Amino acid sequence: MVFNIPKQTYNRAIISAKGDTIILEGDIDHNDPEVFIKPFFEKVLSQMHEVLIIDIRNLEFLNSAGIKCLLDFLKAKPTDTRVLIKSDKKKTWQQKSMAVIKSLDEENISLEDVDI
Amino acid sequence: MFYLKLKFSHDWDDIVIIRNFIITILSRKITNYDEAYRVALVASELMENACRYSTIGGASIELEQGINETHIEFRIKNITKEENIKEFEKIFHIINTGSAGEAYKEMMLRVINRNDETISQLGLARIRYEGQSEISYEIESDLEPLLKGSERIDSQKQRILCVKSKMSIIPKKIGEAHGI
Numbered sequence: 373m374v375f376n377i378p379k380q381t382y383n384r385a386i387i388s389a390k391g392d393t394i395i396l397e398g399d400i401d402h403n404d405p406e407v408f409i410k411p412f413f414e415k416v417l418s419q420m421h422e423v424l425i426i427d428i429r430n431l432e433f434l435n436s437a438g439i440k441c442l443l444d445f446l447k448a449k450p451t452d453t454r455v456l457i458k459s460d461k462k463k464t465w466q467q468k469s470m471a472v473i474k475s476l477d478e479e480n481i482s483l484e485d486v487d488i
Numbered sequence: 489m490f491y492l493k494l495k496f497s498h499d500w501d502d503i504v505i506i507r508n509f510i511i512t513i514l515s516r517k518i519t520n521y522d523e524a525y526r527v528a529l530v531a532s533e534l535m536e537n538a539c540r541y542s543t544i545g546g547a548s549i550e551l552e553q554g555i556n557e558t559h560i561e562f563r564i565k566n567i568t569k570e571e572n573i574k575e576f577e578k579i580f581h582i583i584n585t586g587s588a589g590e591a592y593k594e595m596m597l598r599v600i601n602r603n604d605e606t607i608s609q610l611g612l613a614r615i616r617y618e619g620q621s622e623i624s625y626e627i628e629s630d631l632e633p634l635l636k637g638s639e640r641i642d643s644q645k646q647r648i649l650c651v652k653s654k655m656s657i658i659p660k661k662i663g664e665a666h667g668i
Contacts (some may be wrong), residue, residue: 403500436533440608443599464522468618472592
């Protein structure tokens with residue numbers, strides 16, 4: 373599966389697609405990150421198949437409004453699709469937040485922490 | 489030990505500036521990225537709440553490190569409506585029930601099960617779980633310290649909400665290079 377979605381840059385945040393992977397980078401600390409994340413995720417939903425990878429390794433900051441965007445996406449995705457979230461082993465905040473997100477749907481959400 | 493107090497408006501861009509300012513100051517006292525991120529997260533979520541729920545006037549953030557340098561405490565104040573304080577108290581009760589992880593999961597489930605498209609209400613749960621902080625609050629009636637210039641409001645319906653967050657940190661030893 374190859375996503376065909378243009379890269380979005382919004383202040384210090386970048387969201388892009390490469391192959392079957394969605395990449396979140398920079399700082400997502402906006403008042404309303406839905407403005408740029410939601411339209412992107414809507415395109416992902418229309419193109420995704422069985423498995424999606426979300427790579428947050430280069431995400432330096434994510435506020436709770438940004439986490440809500442991720443939760444909204446996981447709620448909207450078809451129930452039989454699986455999501456693999458790649459995080460940076462050295463960023464404890466990523467491990468902690470993603471572990472709780474995984475616990476919401478153990479069957480369809482998996483985590484991979486990478487030492488980069 | 490140190491003490492810092494800043495007043496800010498409801499401009500969202502102020503949050504990033506103040507967050508980075510606090511991290512710069514604490515980089516002399518904090519050992520690594522994770523510690524710095526925890527402090528940044530707590531400061532940011534508290535200021536975001538203050539910006540979102542302020543009705544009038546400014547807001548203030550205080551940061552104090554105790555004499556033993558193993559704890560820091562944030563105090564955030566803003567003026568808000570009584571109905572917002574009641575909502576805050578409801579969330580405060582939820583996020584202080586059970587373990588920090590269970591409370592965070594409960595708040596995430598509420599996001600998933602809610603149909604309104606607006607706010608996350610995850611901030612306090614994150615502060616407790618990811619920030620590993622104890623949260624408490626006070627309500628004050630004298631609005632004067634946060635009012636700007638000639639602002640006047642019906643004080644019967646508005647209060648100052650002061651949210652406190654106390655967290656332990658690993659202080660840096662003298663001569664240790666900062667890893668932020």
